[in-house]
Amino acid sequence: MGRIILGVTGSIAAYKAADLASLFTKSGHEVTCVLTKEALEFVTPLTLQTLSRRHVITDLFAEKNGWQPSHIHLADTADLLLIAPATANILAAMTYGFANDALTAIALATRAPILIAPAMNGKMWQHPATQHNVETLRSRGVKFIEPTEGLLACGYEGVGRLAPVEQIVSAAQCLLSPIEP
Numbered sequence: 291m292g293r294i295i296l297g298v299t300g301s302i303a304a305y306k307a308a309d310l311a312s313l314f315t316k317s318g319h320e321v322t323c324v325l326t327k328e329a330l331e332f333v334t335p336l337t338l339q340t341l342s343r344r345h346v347i348t349d350l351f352a353e354k355n356g357w358q359p360s361h362i363h364l365a366d367t368a369d370l371l372l373i374a375p376a377t378a379n380i381l382a383a384m385t386y387g388f389a390n391d392a393l394t395a396i397a398l399a400t401r402a403p404i405l406i407a408p409a410m411n412g413k414m415w416q417h418p419a420t421q422h423n424v425e426t427l428r429s430r431g432v433k434f435i436e437p438t439e440g441l442l443a444c445g446y447e448g449v450g451r452l453a454p455v456e457q458i459v460s461a462a463q464c465l466l467s468p469i470e471p
Contacts, residue, residue, distance in 0.1 A: 291317065291318035291319045291320065292319050292320070292369035292370055292466040293319070293320045293322070293367055293368050293369045293370075294314055294319050294320065294321045294322070294368070294369065294370045294371075294372055294462065294466075295321075295322050295323075295324055295364055295368045295370070295371045295372065295396060295400075295402075296310060296311055296314070296321055296322070296323045296324070296338075296342070296372050296373075296374065297323075297324050297325075297326075297371065297372065297373035297374070297376075297380075297393045297396070297397070298323060298324070298325045298326070298329040298333065298338070298373075298374070298375070299326045299328060299329050299373065299375060299376055299377045299379070299380045299393070300326055300327075300328020300329050300331055300332065300377055300379070301329075301332070301375035301376075301377050301409045301410060301452070302332060302409075302443040303374075303375040303409035303443075303451070303452035304329050304332035304333045304375055305332060305333055306374070306375070306452055306455055307323065307329075307333060307338060307374060307375070308333065308337055308338060308341055309455045310372070310374060310455055310458060310459065311323055311338050311341040311342040312341040312342075313455065313459050314342075314459070314462070315341060315342050315343060319466075320344070321342040321344060322342065322344050322345070322346075322347065322364060323335075323338040323339070323342055323344070323346045323347070324346070324347040324348075324364070324392050324393045324396060325338070325346060325347070325348045325393075326380070326391055326393055327348075327391065328377070328379070330348060335348055347360065347361070347364070347392045348392070349392065350390075350391055350392040350395055360392075361392050361395045361396050361399065362399055364396055364400075365395075365396045365399035365400035365401075365402075366399075366400075368396075368400050368402040369402055369403075369466055370402055370403055370404075370405060370462060370465055370466055371396065371397060371400050371402050371403070371404045371405070372404075372405045372406075372407070372458070372462055373393070373397075373404070373405070373406045373407065374405075374406075374407035374409075374435075374452065374458050375407060375408065375409035375410075375452045376406045376407060376408045376409065377408075377409070377410055378408075378410050378414045378415070378417070378419075378420050378423075380393070380394070381406070381408065381420060381423040381424060381427065382419070382420075382423050384397050384398075384423075384427060384432075385422075385423040385426045385427055403431075403433065403465045404427075404431075404432045404433065405432075405433045405434075405435065405458075405461060405462055405465055406427070406432060406433070406434050406435070407434075407435040407437075407452055407453050407458050408424075408434070408435075408436075408437050408450075408452075409437055409450065409451060409452035410437070410450050411446065411450055412446055412449045412450040413446075414450070415437055415449055415450045416449070433461070433465065435453045435457060435458055435461050436453065437449055437450050437451055437452060437453060438451045438452075438453055438454070439451065
């Protein structure tokens, strides 16, 4: 089974990270959740810690174990970095190489496959800046699970909803178990 870093950002869809952590853990994966400061407005570390059975990372500088920075250790040992939900902010930070929190530092340091499941207001998703960031990240090998259409938390109808949890799990499994030619 794989070592998955589950990055959670500040979207109303962050509550679905609990289902992702639970499903991956039940499947035998080792899941380490990394929450941005904004994600903490939507989900608690205790929820994800309980479901993943592992310590949750919320602060780049909260090093507790050993001498090696935990974000570098996680980046080095990950089999997959999954960011679900991913906001426009995290896409921009990753595009331009910012490492101002634990999640962006891990994203910049890892050589593991990266899978991103965006969730945001439809106008934000369709904005040329966001689409430019998505295309730039794709050109670097980052994989995406497109957001779906439906009623958004902001009250609008349109594209921007987090893809179904089952679809995210399936895409992650494919990246963790590539088919040999």
